[in-house]
Amino acid sequence: MRVGVLALQGGVAPHVAAARALGHDAVELRRAADARGVEGLVLPGGESTAQRRLLAAQPGLRDAIDRLARWGAPVLATCAGLVLIAREVDGGPGTLGWLDVAVRRNGWGRQRDSAEAVADDGAPLVLIRAPRIVRVGPAVEVVRALAGEPVLVRQGALVGATYHPELTADLRVHRAVFGDARAEAGAGADVQ
Amino acid sequence: MQKSTYATKIGLAEMLKGGVIMDVVDADQARVAEEAGAAAVMALERVPAQIRAEGGVARASDPSRIEAIQRAVTIPVMAKCRIGHLMEARVLEALEVDFIDESEVLTPADLAHHVDKHAFEVPFVCGCTDLGEALRRIAEGAAMLRTKGEAGTGDVSQAVTHLRKIEAQLRRLGGLEPEQLVAEARTLGAPLELVRQVAAEGRLPVPRFAAGGIATPADAALCMHLGAEAVFVGSGIFLSSDPPRRARAIVEAVTHWRDPRALAEASRGLGEAMRGTEASGLAPEARLAGRGA
16 A cells, blocks of 8 residues: 655654555655555654644645545544644644544643553553543544543544554554555565 | 653654754744744744854853743743753753753853763753764763754854764764774764664664754755754744744745755745854854864
């Protein structure tokens, strides 16, 4: 699958590496033309205000990723990416509004409160000035929680994480969203 | 839950990649920077060019100034401490700044040592001019490196020199045999373990940003081309004639640095850049890059 990683600002490289480790063709998206042939989408972490402004300057790119999401392409949004696709942010309307959740930016505090943690299901979490999901819509499933609070959610083909699965060696989230092209090609399932 | 691990420190540096970190001296400038798309701001009392012009001892900023900037924006707020001044660093940590820049732009407090950055919960960025200096700062716990360049000049040549030197030294390291690494570590003045790690992985273990003299969108793009993963802009924005416009243009340039047409668009009609000073014409005592090697 050709996976496009939104590359306006932020932690792009770890997502590109994760997609390629699963045998996908990963491309960086900066312009509308970059989205040609893209079938899956990653919105990476970074600073959501910076990403939002850069996306506003690229209406063609915004339309292209909007179309992808509405067609039901698999989407993974982590941290600032989750903020971009959330319907509601800090009590106001979100930017792309695809995912029916409300988030609070920097919900844990400043960088000093950034942490490594273990999710309720044992998965390793890296939380960096992370947003918190404060409301989950009826069509949204909580896939993973930390002390009962959602940190990974799914709504159809849209997956949003408050943490950074791309910063750990654990590829399970990327595999759950985009599949494993190597396994499909019979190359084995030793992805972790 | 384990707070402030090395992974979370490097993680924040990772999230600032492809971004612009802008020097600001008050809440109004901080808001302009955030609105322009800055990935973070550096809270200061004076930008480097003012420090250069006014002279005197340059110290960490007044906490009330930093707090006013923290209240004004939601993006990360960084602040500078003097090289080796672990108590200024403790003050900045108590203020919960998001990153501390142990900076040669301020007057060094310790002429022989840097801060033990492992001992802090807040991540540190440090300046470097070559690979040895970079690895010494990483050994002390820095989670991000930036070139020193020559701050406050508006002349990008020193940042370019430092980026090229580090890149050449990284490439050289990759070509060495294992038995050559001990001698190379001694030449670089860097810990052997780090030298071995960098030789094996072919890259630094922390993000590498550019700083020092960046004044135009093309300057920022040049630094990205030379291997920088993000840029700091100090005096270059708020000493120019149209700071909001120049700030937006440099943000665009860092994202679209591979696209000359986008760079041309970003560079158009920005008004006057900061006037600046040619770095090669500076007297030795006016050069900041030699501080705290």
